[in-house]
Amino acid sequence: MPAPFRLYNTLSREVEDFTPAEAGKVKLYFCGMTVYDHCHVGHARAMVTSDMVARYLAHRGWDVVFVRNYTDVDDKIIRRAAEGGEAPLALAERYIASTQEDFRALGLITPTHEPRVSTSMGAIVQMITALVERGHAYESEGSVWFDVATFPEYGKLSGQRVEDMRQPDEAVPGKRSPVDFALWKAAKPGEPAWDSPWGPGRPGWHIECSAMALDTLGVEVDIHGGGLDLVFPHHENEIAQSEAAHGCAPYARYWMHNGLLTMASGQKMGKSLGNVFGIKEALKAFPAEALRIYYLQVHYRSPLPWNVEALPDALGLVARLYEAKDNAEQMEGDEPLAVVTRELGADAARVVELASSFRERFYAAMDDDFNTAKALGFAFELARAVNRFSNHKKAKKRGGPVARLALDAFAVLAEALGLLGQSGDAFVEEVKDKRLPALGLTREGVEEKLAARVAARAAKEWERADALRAELEEAGIQVMDRPDRVDWRIRLDVREDA
RNA sequence: GGCGCCGUAGCCAAGUGGUAAGGCAGAGGUUUGCAAAACCUCCAUUCAGCGGUUCGAAUCCGCUCGGCGCCUCCA
Structure with missing residues (x-):
């Protein structure tokens, strides 16, 4: 049986016990990248967060189905492509390759499904058709709009009321209400287009995720996640579309949003603000684990200031854990644990105590809304105990049985958090490879x-x-x-x- | 104008009703040819401020101050 856990649900604004739609199974949908540029370290935080969730739940025995999409049809892609005289899908393809390279370098696990908008048109058109048939959407001049007035629960995720929303300065022709949003955009000359019952065009931003989630996970997603900046309008609109189209069950049972990476000034990092720091830039001079622990040190819902100066500190944290792992790896001996513990004194007993209770404490922290910061604290405690024990003259020759308990605990970090997955030696070499040229x-x-x-x-x-x-x-x-x-x-x- | 988040030591950060995890930096010590690493000891009577609830609050409530996000580009 998979282990129970709790998570903060943006929908209720409370930490709730998780109950899946299907026993033993967790269906995850995390919004991926719109591929019109290279990814930055803010995206990396969102990706590492979803990676951590998928890794941890799988580690705890859940049957995880993990979906992360690529948005490869989008206004910004089209605009960028036009600027460079390139075909939009070709540009998207290039950035997907760049993104995949970054994700590999970050050590992200591969999702079960990675759907793309360009290859999901059937599902998208089908869903829009259903919305039109059910009276939740209307066609106007080749475009299709979602009729927000037909979905009374609109605003339940972001806690906003339609009446309170700021109205756009200019009315868009064809829209009945300023808050209605596009499901299908009629093609303008020169734009990529797909056939549809409403003529050539392309999907609006939000419908794609609803359609791809339905396509890969069915009508009910367990956990739907993304950056906090996606709550409105993206996720709000997804809820409206999907629940209106399905006419049953919640679209997502739990909504999970990671805090944004901010600049030292407190402002968020965003392409539109021109203050981005690329993943490639960060990983050129630092191992991925340094970046990973930089994120995991802080609870995923908190805002996290980006500070390049702090990367060496983050690397130091990882190095400290590896130092302990290395020390443990070097200990030998096959005597019974009880004998070693008795004869090597209190420091051995301390390692045994911390290592054997590690899982329980680590899991308790993680099961409470993925408290990676607290969970990592236990790892540092164990590391100190291991290092202390390793100072004993007899530890290296006879400490093996004790050390193996610690290594077993460190193995949990690798599986659940993607940290400490290599040998201590290999890590030291990786640091040298990255840092020497820098x-x-x-x-x-x-x-x-x-x-x-x-x-x-x-x-x-x-x-x-x-x-x-x-x-x-x-x-x-x-x-x-x-x-x-x-x-x-x-x-x-x-x-x-x- | 509406919705929401945050403010814990020099710095990062966990803790959300029972008397402040962890990491960095700093001071002293063990070790060392001297160092470094590691280890040991020390390092917040106090959680932005002011009131209130409570036997008891960093944790709940109210107000004030400060910072930030969202309100149709955004992970």
């Missing part, structure tokens, strides 16, 4: 200086050794003299422009 360094150059310093130390030429170390440190390399070897790491307090 700091203008090469492995060969570093190794060369390091070798010279090792020689100087062997000859006890401390001044020369210290001078070489100072050079490395200035460049951004931290030298670590271990008892058995010399190790080095990337300093996180040195910026690339230094």
Whole structure:
């Protein structure tokens, strides 16, 4: 049986117990990208949030059906394409490729379905037809509009009343009411168009998600999510269309919205505000896990200020966890756990205690509206205990049974949050691969200086050794003299422009 | 004008009725040739302010101040 959990429902504005439409199954629909540009770190937050939800629920035994769409037919795509003299779908195709590259780099799991508007026209036209037949939509000059007046519950998601809404400055010809919205837009010359009972045209922004959700998940979605900025009008309109068309069951049982990434000034990051920071830009110099923990440190519903300066700190958090994982991985021994625990003292017992209760505490936090910040706190506690234990002389040779409990706990992070999925060694190498070029360094150059310093130390030429170390440190390399070897790491307090 | 969110240490942040998780930075210590990492100790009588409810509030209510989002481009 899948584990029960609670989540905040935007519809009720309360944290509710989750009950699925079908026992054991969770049908997720998250709004994906409109592909007219490269994705930025604000999009990444939404994507990591949905990824976390899908990963975690699957980890907890739910049969997860995860849908994330691509909007590849859209006004902005058409405009961009016209500006560049490119076919709209070709432009969309390029940005889908770019987006997929980013999603892979972010380590996002692949959704069950990734429908595209351009290949969902049948479902879209069918749904609009149903709305017209049921009297919820009307055709006018080749366009079809949703008649908001026929859906009394309009505004229930965003808590707004039609009367209170600001009226647009200009009336749009063909619309009965300013709040009515387009289901189908008649094609203008030169625009991409698909055939329909109302003539050539293309879908309005909102209908696509309703149609694709119906197509992939059926009339009732369990959790529908997206950024907070989609609550109105996008999701409000989806509810109106879908519930009016289906005439039964709620469109989505739960609405989940992630807080927006804001700028230091507090304003949100948005393409229209011209203050974007690209995913590619961030991942060029930092491992994906740094970005991921940057998001996961904060509850998904809170606004999150974007601060590039904080990326090294985020990387430090991941590095700290990997350090513990690495320490645990290096411990050996196959004695019975009870023996090791008894003979290696209180620090071993502490690891056993924290590691064996980890799942319970981690799950409790996650089951309460996906409290990743709290859940991660437990991981840091465990990491400290592991590191403390690893200082014991006997830990490396005999601590294995204790360490394996900790590794089992860390494995939960990998499955549920997409963190700590690689070995400690591999992570250190990844950091070097990303950070060395960002700091203008090469492995060969570093190794060369390091070798010279090792020689100087062997000859006890401390001044020369210290001078070489100072050079490395200035460049951004931290030298670590271990008892058995010399190790080095990337300093996180040195910026690339230094 | 309408709807809604937020304000916790120098910084990030969890906690939403029972007496402040976690991380960074900082101070001292163990370790080290010296460092670094790691570990240990310390670091908010207090949760924007003012009232109220309560045996008890950061947590509930009211007001004030400050910041932000949405009201048909937006993850």
